[in-house]
Amino acid sequence: MINAHTLSDFRVKHDTALNGLFVQTLGLLSVDGLIPLERVMQDGTKIRAKAAADSFRRQERVEQALKEAQAQVAALQAQSEEEGSRRMAKARQRAARERQERLEQALKEFDQLEKEGKDKEQRRVSTSDPEARVMKQPGGGYAPSYNVQIDTDAKNGVVVAVGVIQAGNDFEQLEPGVDRVQDNLKETPKEVVTDGGYVSKDTIVAMKERAIEYIAPCVDEAGKGQSSYDNRGVSAEYQSSRFIYDAQTNSYLCPQGKILSYEGKEQRHLQLSYRYRAKRSDCEGCPMKSQCCPGNRVTGRSVHRSEELAEVAEFRQKMQSERAREIYKTRAQVAETPNLWIKAKFGLRQFSVRGLVKVGMEALWACLTYNIRVWIRLCWRRAATVVQPA
Numbered sequence: 001m002i003n004a005h006t007l008s009d010f011r012v013k014h015d016t017a018l019n020g021l022f023v024q025t026l027g028l029l030s031v032d033g034l035i036p037l038e039r040v041m042q043d044g045t046k047i048r049a050k051a052a053a054d055s056f057r058r059q060e061r062v063e064q065a066l067k068e069a070q071a072q073v074a075a076l077q078a079q080s081e082e083e084g085s086r087r088m089a090k091a092r093q094r095a096a097r098e099r100q101e102r103l104e105q106a107l108k109e110f111d112q113l114e115k116e117g118k119d120k121e122q123r124r125v126s127t128s129d130p131e132a133r134v135m136k137q138p139g140g141g142y143a144p145s146y147n148v149q150i151d152t153d154a155k156n157g158v159v160v161a162v163g164v165i166q167a168g169n170d171f172e173q174l175e176p177g178v179d180r181v182q183d184n185l186k187e188t189p190k191e192v193v194t195d196g197g198y199v200s201k202d203t204i205v206a207m208k209e210r211a212i213e214y215i216a217p218c219v220d221e222a223g224k225g226q227s228s229y230d231n232r233g234v235s236a237e238y239q240s241s242r243f244i245y246d247a248q249t250n251s252y253l254c255p256q257g258k259i260l261s262y263e264g265k266e267q268r269h270l271q272l273s274y275r276y277r278a279k280r281s282d283c284e285g286c287p288m289k290s291q292c293c294p295g296n297r298v299t300g301r302s303v304h305r306s307e308e309l310a311e312v313a314e315f316r317q318k319m320q321s322e323r324a325r326e327i328y329k330t331r332a333q334v335a336e337t338p339n340l341w342i343k344a345k346f347g348l349r350q351f352s353v354r355g356l357v358k359v360g361m362e363a364l365w366a367c368l369t370y371n372i373r374v375w376i377r378l379c380w381r382r383a384a385t386v387v388q389p390a
């Protein structure tokens with residue numbers, strides 16, 4: 001007999017078969033010439049997890065809850081042998097076992113958060129869906145969610161790859177997306193288009209190395225070329241722009257004639273940032289310290305010099321071309337249509353299952369359905385063209 005559990009299990013138990021079906025469908029569409037892979041557009045959409053916002057707990061609370069869940073599972077196992085209907089007992093056992101598994105997964109997620117560099121004080125994991133993450137929502141506010149990455153072929157709007165990630169932003173998600181497209185179709189897109197949230201120096205370089213044309217807005221960094229001091233109540237005469245750079249000695253001269261020596265460099269988003277610092281003793285005895293670096297107690301004043309990387313400069317220049325701008329204008333319609341359909345027409349605003357694998361399958365079911373709908377529309381269009389009288 002098919003009951004709700006059978007159907008639910010079927011939806012999320014056969015991930016290899018479902019992936020195979022998705023790829024086979026792409027193969028048929030591709031053979032039909034409907035997926036040229038000339039231009040692919042990637043976009044991410046947040047879909048709420050099956051977890052309440054107040055289900056996030058610290059590690060100690062999860063450890064305690066796991067002990068209680070283990071005791072409950074043991075008690076239910078003993079109880080079922082003695083009393084109660086077998087069916088009811090099995091249902092209770094299943095619920096308790098699933099809770100125990102979720103809590104075990106929750107403990108593993110704390111290790112994951114540590115690897116991601118999350119501060120110990122801020123580490124919280126949901127006891128309902130441990131793999132969900134709190135993400136900023138498009139309409140405002142925060143909620144436990146997953147980030148669904150969708151790649152769409154621009155010619156006919158077919159979804160060519162789907163991925164579900166735990167990161168709350170799209171930064172550095174283009175390469176994995178291109179890999180998924182390649183896995184599915186054994187071919188690399190000639191051109192990829194994203195919004196500015198994907199742009200990084202590494203992504204620009206990676207696309208160049210893979211001979212893929214990359215189109216995306218090259219956003220200027222906020223505060224480009226400025227030191228963080230410039231927003232901290234420093235008077236106008238002591239802003240970073242008032243410090244003079246000497247390329248020969250690779251140092252700066254401050255308005256009081258003191259030298260700021262080169263200290264180190266770091267990569268900031270699309271730029272290399274070089275840091276220069278004055279001697280602590282110079283600043284301590286300086287009569288203008290209160291206007292220049294009032295907060296510095298243990299170090300001298302610093303300034304930063306930013307330099308754009310060659311690959312980024314080339315990319316920026318390309319994005320100023322008319323062609324690139326025209327292509328980018330088409331991004332929203334192509335890339336966001338599947339996202340909108342999945343949410344608005346299929347009603348997938350919140351996952352009905354938990355965990356990355358199952359959630360990935362639910363997203364894949366939606367995209368497979370979407371592709372079949374696109375395919376039917378294309379077939380109708382083709383049939384209508386064929387029967388047109390000459």
Ligand code: SF4
Pocket residue numbers: 254255256257258278282283284286287288289292293300301
């Ligand atoms: S505080 Fe230091 S860096 Fe600033 S003006 Fe004085 S000596 Fe120069």
